[in-house]
Amino acid sequence: MFNLFFKTLRDKRYFILGWAIGIGFLGFVMTSFFPSFSGGQIDGLLDSLPPALQGLVGDLQDWKELPGYIGSQVFDIRLPIFISILSILLAIGLTVGEEDKGQLRTLIALPVSRRKIILAKWFSIVIICFVASLAPIIGVEVGLLTIGESVDQMVLVRLGLFTWLLVTALASLIFAIGLSTGKRAITTGVAIILAIGSFLLSTFAQAVDWLEPYEKLSFFHYFPAVEIAHGTVEWGNAVFYGVVILVSLFIALLFFPRRDVKSV
Amino acid sequence: MTAIIATKNLSKRYGNYAAVDDVSFSVHKGEVIGFVGLNGAGKSTTINMLLGFQHPSGGEVELFGERVTLPNAHHSHRRIGFATGDMSLFDGMTGAQYLRFVARSYGVSTNTELFKSLVTRFDPQLDKKLNTLSRGNKQKIALISAFMTEPELIILDEPSSGLDPLMQQHFIELVREASENGATIFMSSHYLNEVTDVCTRILLIKNGKLVKDIPTSDLETQAGKLVRVMTKERVTAPRAAEMVEAHKQTEGYVLEFIYKEKAIRLQEWLGTLPHLLDVTITDHSAEAAFEDLYQEEESENV
Numbered sequence: 427m428f429n430l431f432f433k434t435l436r437d438k439r440y441f442i443l444g445w446a447i448g449i450g451f452l453g454f455v456m457t458s459f460f461p462s463f464s465g466g467q468i469d470g471l472l473d474s475l476p477p478a479l480q481g482l483v484g485d486l487q488d489w490k491e492l493p494g495y496i497g498s499q500v501f502d503i504r505l506p507i508f509i510s511i512l513s514i515l516l517a518i519g520l521t522v523g524e525e526d527k528g529q530l531r532t533l534i535a536l537p538v539s540r541r542k543i544i545l546a547k548w549f550s551i552v553i554i555c556f557v558a559s560l561a562p563i564i565g566v567e568v569g570l571l572t573i574g575e576s577v578d579q580m581v582l583v584r585l586g587l588f589t590w591l592l593v594t595a596l597a598s599l600i601f602a603i604g605l606s607t608g609k610r611a612i613t614t615g616v617a618i619i620l621a622i623g624s625f626l627l628s629t630f631a632q633a634v635d636w637l638e639p640y641e642k643l644s645f646f647h648y649f650p651a652v653e654i655a656h657g658t659v660e661w662g663n664a665v666f667y668g669v670v671i672l673v674s675l676f677i678a679l680l681f682f683p684r685r686d687v688k689s690v
Numbered sequence: 691m692t693a694i695i696a697t698k699n700l701s702k703r704y705g706n707y708a709a710v711d712d713v714s715f716s717v718h719k720g721e722v723i724g725f726v727g728l729n730g731a732g733k734s735t736t737i738n739m740l741l742g743f744q745h746p747s748g749g750e751v752e753l754f755g756e757r758v759t760l761p762n763a764h765h766s767h768r769r770i771g772f773a774t775g776d777m778s779l780f781d782g783m784t785g786a787q788y789l790r791f792v793a794r795s796y797g798v799s800t801n802t803e804l805f806k807s808l809v810t811r812f813d814p815q816l817d818k819k820l821n822t823l824s825r826g827n828k829q830k831i832a833l834i835s836a837f838m839t840e841p842e843l844i845i846l847d848e849p850s851s852g853l854d855p856l857m858q859q860h861f862i863e864l865v866r867e868a869s870e871n872g873a874t875i876f877m878s879s880h881y882l883n884e885v886t887d888v889c890t891r892i893l894l895i896k897n898g899k900l901v902k903d904i905p906t907s908d909l910e911t912q913a914g915k916l917v918r919v920m921t922k923e924r925v926t927a928p929r930a931a932e933m934v935e936a937h938k939q940t941e942g943y944v945l946e947f948i949y950k951e952k953a954i955r956l957q958e959w960l961g962t963l964p965h966l967l968d969v970t971i972t973d974h975s976a977e978a979a980f981e982d983l984y985q986e987e988e989s990e991n992v
Contacts, residue, residue: 429791429794429795430795433780433783433791436782437780437782527778527781528776528777528778529778529779529780531743531778532777532778532779532780534741534742534743534763534764535741535743535767535770535772536764536767536792536795536796537764537765537767537768537795537796538764538767538795539761539764540760540761540764541761683760683761684745684760684761685760686738686743686744686745686760687743687744689734689738689743690776690778
C-alpha cells in the first residue's frame with residue numbers, strides 16, 4: 427500500500443508544486459495589498475457598488491483589520507474557487523482519469539486489494555490537500571513580512587485546518603463518485619455542479635433574497651472564513667466536513683471493490 | 691489434481707449481447723494454452739473475468755482452486771504474471787522505476803538473475819520515461835514485468851502484438867522456457883506461428899462460445915496432406931477432400947485440397963484421373979491447419 431501511496435505522491439509532484447506555488451502566491455499577493463485597502467480611501471468606491479457585486483468582494487468592515495481581511499479576501503472568496511478546481515482535477519485524475527487510460531486495470535492486476543488501492547490513493551489526496559492548505563498560509567506569512575504586519579498565528583492555523591477539511595471533503599466526495607461509478611461524465615458533472623453551484627450560492631445568497639434559504643446547501647457554507655479568522659469556530663462545521671470525508675471513503679470502499687473496471 | 695484455471699458456464703452479458711456465453715474449460719499445471727478467436731470473439735472479456743477485473747454475469751472462475759470474486763481477486767495475483775499487447779503503464783515513470791514498482795508490489799527484488807536475463811534478452815530502454823517509448827518498447831517492459839516474478843501462472847492477452855519479429859522470437863523462447871520450468875501459460879494471440887509453436891492446447895472462441903478445445907498435437911496429426919494435381923481436363927475432388935480450390939492455368943486445370951483419409955484411397959483416386967500432368971503431395975502444416983480453422987470461423991461469420 428505504501429508503494430502505491432508514494433507512487434501517487436510522486437506522480438503528482440508537479441501538480442502539488444504548481445498548485446502550492448499558485449495558491450501561495452494568491453495568499454502573498456492578497457496580503458501584500460492589505461495596506462492599500464485598510465486606509466478607508468476606497469470606501470466610497472465600494473459603497474457605490476450594487477449589492478450583488480458587494481457579495482463578490484465581501485463585507486467592507488472586514489477589510490479594515492488584518493484577520494478579517496485575510497479571512498474574507500484570501501480564504502472566503504478566492505480560495506474556494508481554486509480549491510474546487512484543485513479538488514476536481516486531483517480526484518478525477520486519480521479515479522476516472524486513470525481508469526480511462528487503463529492504468530487502474532494495470533494497478534488491479536497487481537497483488538494489491540482494491541481496498542488498499544482506495545486507501546493509498548485517498549491518503550495521497552489527504553497529503554496533497556494538506557500541502558495545498560499550507561501553501562496560502564505560507565503565502566500570507568510572506569506577505570505579512572513584506573508589509574511589516576503580524577497576526578495571531580492561531581488565526582492562520584484555524585483557517586489552514588478548515589481549508590484542509592474543506593478541500594479534503596470536496597476531493598473525497600469526487601473521489602468516491604469517480605471510483606464508485608467509473609464514469610467520467612457523471613463524476614465531472616457532479617463535481618462542477620457542486621463547485622459552481624456552491625460558489626454561486628455562497629456569493630449571491632447575500633444579495634438575492636430567494637437564494638438565502640438555499641445557502642446551507644452550498645459546500646462552502648460550512649467554511650465561514652471571516653468568523654474563523656475572528657476566533658469563532660463552530661465545530662459543527664468541522665463535523666460536517668468530517669462526516670462528508672468518512673461517508674465518501676465508506677462509499678468508495680463499498681462500491682469500488684464490487685464493480686467492473688474498464689479495459690482500454 | 692486441482693486445475694490452475696477452471697471456468698464453469700462462464701458468461702458475460704451487456705444487455706442482450708453475450709460477450710462470453712457459457713464457457714467452461716480447465717487448465718492444468720504446465721499447460722500452454724492458446725486462446726484464439728476473431729476480434730470481438732470474447733477473448734479479452736474472458737481474461738478480464740479470470741483476473742477479477744470484471745464480474746461474470748453467470749457461472750464462475752476458479753484460480754488455484756479458489757473462486758475468484760472482484761474483492762478477492764488479488765489473492766491469486768501474487769501467483770500470476772499478466773501482460774497485454776496494449777498494456778497501460780504509468781506514464782510518469784521510467785521503465786526501471788515501473789519494474790521496481792511492480793517488483794515491490796509482489797514483494798520481490800529486481801536484483802535477481804532472472805530479471806537480469808530478461809533485460810539482456812529484451813534489451814528494453816529502462817532509463818526513459820514510459821510515455822516517450824514506442825509501443826514495442828513498452829511491450830518489452832510489460833513482458834518483463836509479467837515474467838520477472840517467476841509466477842506459477844502467466845496470463846497474456848495478445849502479448850507480442852507490438853513486437854518486431856526478432857523480439858517475437860525471444861518471446862516465444864521465453865514462453866517455452868517458463869513452461870519447461872513448470873509455469874502454466876494462458877495466452878490469447880492472433881499470431882498462428884506463436885500459437886502452434888509453443889501452445890500445448892488451443893481453445894477457439896467464437897461469438898462468446900467456446901467452439902473448439904483441441905491439443906496442438908492433434909491439430910498437427912489432423913492437418914493431413916495438401917494435395918495439388920494438374921490435369922488436362924476438369925476433374926472433381928475425392929469425397930474426403932477438404933478446403934477444395936480449383937482454377938484453370940494455361941497448362942491445364944489445377945485442383946488443390948486437404949486430404950486426411952488413408953493414403954491408399956488417395957492413390958486409387960489419382961489412378962482414375964485422365965491425362966494427369968502433375969501431382970504434388972506435401973504435409974499440411976499445423977500452422978496452415980490453424981489458419982484454415984480461423985478462415986472457417988470467419989466465413990461462417992460472413
